[in-house]
Amino acid sequence: ANDALVDLPAPSNISVWWNFGSLLGLCLATQILTGLFLAMHYTSDISTAFSSVCHICRDVSYGWLIRNIHANGASFFFICIYMHIARGLYYGSY
Numbered sequence: 001a002n003d004a005l006v007d008l009p010a011p012s013n014i015s016v017w018w019n020f021g022s023l024l025g026l027c028l029a030t031q032i033l034t035g036l037f038l039a040m041h042y043t044s045d046i047s048t049a050f051s052s053v054c055h056i057c058r059d060v061s062y063g064w065l066i067r068n069i070h071a072n073g074a075s076f077f078f079i080c081i082y083m084h085i086a087r088g089l090y091y092g093s094y
Contacts, residue, residue, distance in 0.1 A: 017087040020080045027077040034070040 041060050043052040056063040088094055 020084040023080045027073055030073050034066050037066050
């Protein structure tokens with residue numbers, strides 16, 4: 001009746017703002033996975049830490065991509081968490 005592809009019995013207060021909880025879970029899983037892959041090649045010793053980051057970016061297969069996904073994923077995680085909290089405050093679900 002409303003030209004939707006699938007007409008689910010969802011309440012009317014469910015909006016796009018409710019997607020941020022799912023995006024938070026996806027971001028967290030991505031951060032954990034990329035963090036584990038980065039930790040496999042990173043050395044925390046003060047004299048070799050920078051060299052290990054260069055090694056990740058240059059020598060590890062798609063290491064530059066994993067590092068960028070991890071860095072930008074952290075920013076996206078905080079955007080999602082702020083939007084998720086803002087949605088909860090706006091709708092009064094606290």
